[in-house]
Amino acid sequence: MVMAAADCTDLPLFPLSNVLFPGGTLRLRIFEPRYLDLVRECSREGRGFGVCLIIEGAEVGEPATPAAIGTIAHITDFYTLDQGLLGITAEGRNRFHVERTRVRDNGLVRGDIRAWDEERTIAVPAEFGLLPTILDRLLGQMNLPARHADRSCFDDASWVGFRMAELLPLAAGERQHLLEIVDPLQRLALLRDALPRFQRE
Template sequence: MAATTPGQDYPLFPLSNVLFPGGQLQLRIFEPRYIDLVRECARTGRPFGVCMILDGHEAGQPAVPAAVGTLATITDFHTSEDGLLGIVAEGGLRFRVTRTRIRSDGQVRGDIATWRAEEITPLPPEFGLLATILERLVDQMQPPWRHDVITRSDDASWVGFRLSELLPLDPNECQHMLELDDPLERLAELRDILPRFQRP
């Protein structure tokens, strides 16, 4: 387990999907509790925590978040065509929630322990196919970080997180990939899953 650093009272944003370190998140904000969250983060410069929903929904009653999530730093704001606030956020360090509470407006807050970033690990030759598959997926899907493939396709951690993002995994599988703390183990599991997506 990576060493942790404690942090207190972070706003948490439960979502139906997983944000990985280095990934990009685009959200349309309409509920007052989340507008307050965005204002707070814009004012303080602090990130907010993104956790996959274990029980409940993104809107309405407070959802039950997974214990492991990813810090998200807002990088851009915009107003969408329907007049709603839109934000772009980038995934940073992973964390484990140590305690949660719910404000009167339904916003979930949490004390967290952040994990150290995974060290850059050269991609072993036996996982070279995964880097090739990632390049093909990037060509097809054109993710925001597509230009980084040239310089980062030899980083086992980066390749594993990006594949976890682009492959059609179910949310629980994505959460599992997020929680693994060995980049080579993550790649091995992704390699074992690949046959599911091959055309007959």
């Protein structure tokens, strides 16, 4: 069971239409004032922000309703996009549970969150041995940075499960379910069972 790592912490939230997993990479185009404020705050204080799947609403406009389980993201890079917009790259860290939310005057959603501990490291059992091989092939085909990860990562059930969950063409709700699972072997079992859906005829 994943337990809360700390007492409630106040965190700005960034509801999105997709799911960020621990160890994953997120690239965002920032243009709304509320999210420019979020980036300034996180940069000034050296803190992360919470990424949650949108349950109701949209990424732009009125504040959206976030899922109760999300992932803390830490900004790792800034860059300028077309038309002078700000782009950021962030890395997923710990998952968290949102205890309560509130909306600031600028439309930014903030949450009182409890961070979860990292999942325990479990070797990938032989029954799931095909998953690291498929993951390695997918990372190579898509030319993703994770293909350069230490080979020991490919024997870590959590790492393999999170990477597979973000790469397979799953619905957002399925990804959210995989994020919320606290047993890495249960996550691998669901991913293994989902694979036949994506095999070519």
